[in-house]
Amino acid sequence: MKGVGRLDIQPYLHHIGINPERVSDRKALFRDIQRRHLLTVPFENLDIHLKHPLSMDPVKVQEKVAVHKRGGLCFELNSLLGAVYRELGYQVHYVSAAFWNEDKHDWNPPYSHLALNVNVEGKTYLADVGVGGGFMEPIEIRHGMVYEDHLATYRLEQTGDTSYILQKSANDQWEKLFQFSTQPEELAAFQPMCRYYETSKDTLFGQERLCSIATADGRISLSEESLTITRNKVKEKSPVTSEKEWRRLLKKYFGIDYDLLEGKVKLNHK
Template sequence: MKSADVVSRYLARLDLAEAPPITPKGLRAIHEAHLFSVPFENLSINLKEKVPLTHRAFAEKIALSRRGGICYELNGALYWLLKRLGFDVTLASSRVWVDGGLTHPGDHMVVLVNFDSRKGDVWIADVGFGAHAMKPLKLTKAGSQHDATGDYTVRPAGTGCHDVLRGDVPIYRIEPGIRSLTDFRAVYWWQQTSPDSRNTQRTMCSLPTANGRVTISNNELTRTKKDSRRVELMDDKATLSAYREYFGIELDDVPRPRFPLLWSDARS
């Protein structure tokens, strides 16, 4: 299939009738549509489906197979789409803040969109971090950036790094330098195969809704709204039906975690 046809199918998946303009407003339209349409999910990992580490494979997974993915797949596909629409994009490596410390390099990947670097008009596009900012965040903007999910700050962290914070809580640190997908090959493999990877310990499929979020993890359906949270334990038949109803994902088998996180492990 020609790239132009994949782009058209991709835009249709996002419910966009045409390509938005190459402006911050156009970027925001794509970003928000992506988050509402394409789930964060690690089902391929736990179904042992092979997804090649290429931008085109990630884009086809979303546009043609109507699936989602983990951060490398979602942001890697977004990079491919934006580049073909004419945006100036690069990949950046990030480390995630967990329990007061940073995880390993490349634990997360984001897209930087440059409109005018001389004026500091560079934006962080991130559709692969689950419950995160719905709008792109400006990399060099001082002060708070309001979003439907909270108030965010992006601040310099020395030697070209930038920390992204929600409120006063640091979320991840963007490291300097332009990256390619091949720079993430080892960590992408680790995320799919290690018993210590959070992506192999529980299955996950999640999307924001107009007033909350819907998530399937293992056989558990969680629906949240502003002031309520409903959790439902399902059998396999109901789980497959829920994947179809809430995410439009047709599966033959219920995904099982490759290395289930035991209750005792979670408490240790």
């Protein structure tokens, strides 16, 4: 896996509550890291709206996540996860993925989503912590593979020698989530799309602040207009009535102080 140097991963592992020495089964450790990450680290795009540059440097992303208790987008979070798995001795490849765009009825551009392929005990898995509502544990990559967690059911469909579509069950029907290639890529290949999402006003990320995290029985998601709490697949949606209320909810449910973040950005720009 090119593009990643050595990384002291202990701050990250401590942050998500993982001690590798206490997990003798490498497959279990592999699964637990993704699960614990998703229960600890939010998927969020706040830096885009704070005009703070995104980074795919695992050292910088780890500082953001483990020290400042923040989250990020797929380019950030999966670059870090790949480096963590690599440091633990797993064979890891970055792979290009693209979400299905229902409005355009077409796939988003290649490299618009960064995912991981990881080899564990002779089998290859799709690992991903960069989705605001994704699968809780890595999924073995093989045609027809079905994975179910407490949030949803997923299925893999092979569409070519190196191409797959990940489907998600909704109302007893399979819907396209994203497609991906198993062709290994260098991290630098994702930089243009990372920059695009960082600066474009044509994407959802550029239009509103989003924050989402998995919980033991569901998910909590905050947008500009609403707070959605899902428990046992039952959603409860409440309106956000003001900026002050939005900031209060962000701190309450995600532990992120937006006033403090704004203050740091202003200080850095002086």
